[in-house]
Amino acid sequence: MVKKALGEIATIVGKDHLLTAREELLCYSFDATNQKFLPEAVAFPHNPQQIAEIMVLANRYHFPVIPRGAGSGFVGGSLPVEGGLVLALTKMNRIITIEPENLIAIVEPGVVTGTFQEKVEALGLFYPPDPASLKFSTMGGNVAVCAGGPRCLKYGVTKNYVLGLEVVLPTGEIINTGVHTLKGVAGYDLTSLMVGSEGTLGIITKIIVKLIPLPEARKTMLAIFPKIDDAAHTVSSIIHERIIPSTLEFIDQAAIRCVEDYLHMGLPTHAEALLLIEVDGEITTVTRHCEHIKTICVKNAASEVTIAQDQEEEERVWKARRSISPALLKLNPHKINEDINVPINCIPQIIRRINEIARRYQLINVNFGHAGDGNIHTNLMINKENPDEEKRAELAVKEIFQATLELGGTISGEHGIGITKAPYLEMEIGKKNLALMKQIKNLFDPNLILNPGKLSLQS
Amino acid sequence: MSILKELSKEASRCVKCGACLASCPIYAETLSEVTTARGKLSLIESLSTGEIQLTSKLKDLLSSCLICNACGEGCPNNVRVEEILLEARKELVVHRGLPFAKKLLFLLLRSSPRVLPSYLKAGSLLQGLLLEKVPQESGLHLRFSLPYLDKRRLIPPLAKRFFLHSHPSLVKSPQEKRCVGYFVGCVTNYLFPHLGETTVRILNRQGTSLVIPHEQTCCGLIAFGSGDWQSTQKLALSNINAFEQFNPDTIITTCASCAATLKAFYPRLFKNADPETQKKVERFSNKIMDISQYLTQEMNFLPSALQKSSSPKDPLPTITYHDPCHLNRTLGITREPREILKSLSHLTYVEMKEAARCCGMGGLFNLTHYGLSLEILNHKLDMLKEMGVEMVATSCSGCMLHFIDGIHQRGMKIKVLHLLEVLETEQGR
Numbered sequence: 034m035v036k037k038a039l040g041e042i043a044t045i046v047g048k049d050h051l052l053t054a055r056e057e058l059l060c061y062s063f064d065a066t067n068q069k070f071l072p073e074a075v076a077f078p079h080n081p082q083q084i085a086e087i088m089v090l091a092n093r094y095h096f097p098v099i100p101r102g103a104g105s106g107f108v109g110g111s112l113p114v115e116g117g118l119v120l121a122l123t124k125m126n127r128i129i130t131i132e133p134e135n136l137i138a139i140v141e142p143g144v145v146t147g148t149f150q151e152k153v154e155a156l157g158l159f160y161p162p163d164p165a166s167l168k169f170s171t172m173g174g175n176v177a178v179c180a181g182g183p184r185c186l187k188y189g190v191t192k193n194y195v196l197g198l199e200v201v202l203p204t205g206e207i208i209n210t211g212v213h214t215l216k217g218v219a220g221y222d223l224t225s226l227m228v229g230s231e232g233t234l235g236i237i238t239k240i241i242v243k244l245i246p247l248p249e250a251r252k253t254m255l256a257i258f259p260k261i262d263d264a265a266h267t268v269s270s271i272i273h274e275r276i277i278p279s280t281l282e283f284i285d286q287a288a289i290r291c292v293e294d295y296l297h298m299g300l301p302t303h304a305e306a307l308l309l310i311e312v313d314g315e316i317t318t319v320t321r322h323c324e325h326i327k328t329i330c331v332k333n334a335a336s337e338v339t340i341a342q343d344q345e346e347e348e349r350v351w352k353a354r355r356s357i358s359p360a361l362l363k364l365n366p367h368k369i370n371e372d373i374n375v376p377i378n379c380i381p382q383i384i385r386r387i388n389e390i391a392r393r394y395q396l397i398n399v400n401f402g403h404a405g406d407g408n409i410h411t412n413l414m415i416n417k418e419n420p421d422e423e424k425r426a427e428l429a430v431k432e433i434f435q436a437t438l439e440l441g442g443t444i445s446g447e448h449g450i451g452i453t454k455a456p457y458l459e460m461e462i463g464k465k466n467l468a469l470m471k472q473i474k475n476l477f478d479p480n481l482i483l484n485p486g487k488l489s490l491q492s
Numbered sequence: 493m494s495i496l497k498e499l500s501k502e503a504s505r506c507v508k509c510g511a512c513l514a515s516c517p518i519y520a521e522t523l524s525e526v527t528t529a530r531g532k533l534s535l536i537e538s539l540s541t542g543e544i545q546l547t548s549k550l551k552d553l554l555s556s557c558l559i560c561n562a563c564g565e566g567c568p569n570n571v572r573v574e575e576i577l578l579e580a581r582k583e584l585v586v587h588r589g590l591p592f593a594k595k596l597l598f599l600l601l602r603s604s605p606r607v608l609p610s611y612l613k614a615g616s617l618l619q620g621l622l623l624e625k626v627p628q629e630s631g632l633h634l635r636f637s638l639p640y641l642d643k644r645r646l647i648p649p650l651a652k653r654f655f656l657h658s659h660p661s662l663v664k665s666p667q668e669k670r671c672v673g674y675f676v677g678c679v680t681n682y683l684f685p686h687l688g689e690t691t692v693r694i695l696n697r698q699g700t701s702l703v704i705p706h707e708q709t710c711c712g713l714i715a716f717g718s719g720d721w722q723s724t725q726k727l728a729l730s731n732i733n734a735f736e737q738f739n740p741d742t743i744i745t746t747c748a749s750c751a752a753t754l755k756a757f758y759p760r761l762f763k764n765a766d767p768e769t770q771k772k773v774e775r776f777s778n779k780i781m782d783i784s785q786y787l788t789q790e791m792n793f794l795p796s797a798l799q800k801s802s803s804p805k806d807p808l809p810t811i812t813y814h815d816p817c818h819l820n821r822t823l824g825i826t827r828e829p830r831e832i833l834k835s836l837s838h839l840t841y842v843e844m845k846e847a848a849r850c851c852g853m854g855g856l857f858n859l860t861h862y863g864l865s866l867e868i869l870n871h872k873l874d875m876l877k878e879m880g881v882e883m884v885a886t887s888c889s890g891c892m893l894h895f896i897d898g899i900h901q902r903g904m905k906i907k908v909l910h911l912l913e914v915l916e917t918e919q920g921r
Contacts, residue, residue, distance in 0.1 A: 052524075052526070054549050055544055056526075056535060056544055056547065056549045056550050056553055057526045057549075057553070059531075059534055059535060059538050059543070059544065060524075060525040060526045060528070060531035060534060060535065060553075061525055062534070063508045063530075063534060064508065064510075065507070065508055065509045065510055066508075067507050067508045077523075077524070103510050103513055104508075104510055104525065105509060105510035105513075121523075121524070121525070123523040123524070124523050126523065143523070145514075147514070166509075166510060166511075168511070168514040169510050169511060169513040169514040170510070355568070358568045358569075359568045359569045359570060362505075362569060366505075
């Protein structure tokens with residue numbers, strides 16, 4: 034279907050910005066889910082007008098259009114599951130303006146989040162959302178899935194920083210939503226509707242974000258707990274004492290063992306849990322909070338608490354956290370990575386239930402994640418060459434989701450729904466909400482051509 | 493193609509997370525997945541399943557890589573991207589052959605050690621016909637464009653006397669404490685013989701005599717990088733035999749690319765050879781040492797310890813260091829060159845941001861993708877400009893050539909020096 038329109042698309046974006054060779058298309062057939070769907074063509078637009086013209090063509094010839102940032106999503110949100118045209122937005126990567134006096138910045142969707150953060154931090158400003166992929170994922174992609182990260186606990190997630198958007202609608206109109214100011218309540222909050230819509234309602238072409246002052250200091254500490262319940266209780270205690278760390282990461286025993294096996298950095302493999310805590314703010318407050326947190330940890334039976342004294346020690350601690358991912362692959366070649374989120378005080382319960390489910394299905398599982406906000410990355414380590422194991426993992430995931438919902442949680446804290454979680458969406462939001470979502474989708478995209486096959490929107 | 497299946501198996505360890513996008517200097521320019529490591533790895537997988545064939549498009553895509561291995565270093569799963577790509581290129585050559593120009597070049601390289609120098613000798617006499625002198629530069633421009641050679645390019649002239657022709661195979665130090673082999677390399681031999689002379693002078697002064705076998709030839713990196721393992725193996729054996737008769741316990745190099753080839757790539761080339769050859773290659777590779785390592789570790793050479801000047805009144809000229817990929821990522825040498833530069837009393841050392849980012853040379857990549865190669869270099873040049881340094885030192889002849897050309901293209905005034913040349917500026921004071 035795209036074939037008929039190729040000539041016209043080439044005229045719109047320029048033939049140097051259109052890929053059609055099979056070898057090139059293969060490079061756009063995957064994302065971080067490692068699933069594969071071949072697009073029919075890939076176009077690199079440079080401005081919203083080009084995208085608008087392409088959308089008009091898409092409606093005329095009825096071909097799917099799939100917006101894509103860095104292709105680093107974990108749920109298949111940018112995969113061309115029904116073929117069609119991939120719109121790679123990586124070349125729309127200008128930081129249009131940073132306005133320290135207004136505390137806002139305007140960026141194009143292809144700007145890499147980490148690059149943007151470096152730029153604003155050089156001006157003493159701060160854009161906190163920090164998905165693990167920030168060195169390569171894009172602002173557009175982050176907004177489309179409402180990406181979050183460890184800093185969520187103190188600073189919130191992407192949606193807390195998006196003030197307004199420029200969006201090309203599936204029908205080809207260009208609209209502006211939201212404001213250039215720190216508040217604004219005129220009309221329905223279409224900005225919020227777009228944030229997290231996973232590229233199903235429109236293509237984001239400009240993003241207005243809020244900035245805050247860069248904290249003066251930051252300190253990292255590591256606490257080791259022989260018992261997992263004590264670690265969980267520590268998390269609650271810290272928050273109960275009204276200290277909000279900028280990061281509060283949790284690593285379970287299986288993950289500790291993997292990392293130790295991988296790095297040999299002297300982590301105690303007998304410990305059931307490890308907390309990685311980061312505090313930021315004014316230097317005097319940071320020091321005071323660190324001491325306070327240390328006391329809380331010790332009171333909760335931590336066997337060891339270390340406050341990193343310099344950058345080198347800090348780096349050592351973070352290296353452990355970053356190494357979890359490769360270290361896990363020693364257990365089994367494939368991992369199913371879920372990002373369930375429960376209320377903070379339910380963490381010990383959900384971990385116990387996950388471990389019980391995994392045991393019942395005879396699966397290796399590892400848990401780590403953002404304990405401070407209840408977002409647990411539960412990883413089932415499997416070998417896909419064993420189809421039975423894959424089947425068991427599928428059943429286990431469903432039970433884990435059920436348990437999560439029973440505890441008042443959500444099936445996705447920060448990755449989104451895409452295709453991998455689509456079958457479970459209704460479990461969480463219910464028939465009525467899903468029907469309403471479908472109606473909204475139809476209103477925006479009557480021909481259902483924008484990013485089809487995602488979010489369970491097809492009836 | 494069982495090798496392809498093997499490669500594909502290693503390639504399939506890539507989970508397509510996208511971390512390689514952050515480290516790839518080519519992706520930073522193209523912003524297209526077709527140039528990323530995960531893209532190339534997926535192509536190798538598709539090739540092994542028969543989903544795609546050995547097309548010229550595929551060859552193009554696999555050739556647009558600097559083999560800088562920044563992606564491999566940053567890969568959370570430690571996928572050996574560089575090894576996979578080099579092996580894949582070899583398979584392409586085995587099944588599809590080399591482009592004519594490369595075939596001719598490598599044929600010339602692997603011919604007897606006398607053939608290439610005699611062609612180049614003629615070249616050095618005739619270069620005035622093809623090339624014109626660039627005013628105020630010690631370089632040349634082509635009078636007209638040639639395949640692979642852009643007219644804009646600043647080409648260093650061929651030396652009037654090649655280094656190997658003008659030195660005996662044994663240069664004794666008056667205060668001999670040690671005797672080591674010296675692998676000269678093509679750039680030093682044909683283009684920058686003064687660099688070889690500097691090496692001899694500095695080492696002689698330190699009590700090191702040098703064995704310089706005249707039968708040594710090109711290290712073979714450009715053939716290896718192009719997938720022509722046969723030619724590289726031939727060159728490797730020529731070099732190994734050339735040094736074997738003198739049997740030095742250490743062989744020093746002054747070029748990062750030669751060092752990486754002799755030390756890291758030769759054993760790979762012969763991994764399927766008979767045990768005896770393997771041992772012979774390994775013995776040779778174990779002897780290879782980069783000059784900065786030799787000076788700091790074996791000679792305890794820290795110049796300012798010898799010659800400490802009083803604190804200067806005027807601010808000292810500033811110098812920074814560019815990490816060659818082959819020294820840094822292939823051989824893990826980063827500390828030694830900095831130690832040397834920091835110890836100099838007549839210069840102020842400033843660390844460059846992203847010093848380990850590839851300069852964009854990438855061997856023949858610079859010929860086949862000249863424009864892109866310069867764009868990649870521009871990041872480094874912008875950095876130098878921002879720092880306001882007067883000199884940039886490095887220890888790879890490839891990087892040097894590329895920096896010299898790029899700085900000329902932009903009309904900048906920064907001096908490009910080999911680490912040893914910097915040393916000589918101090919010792920000459």
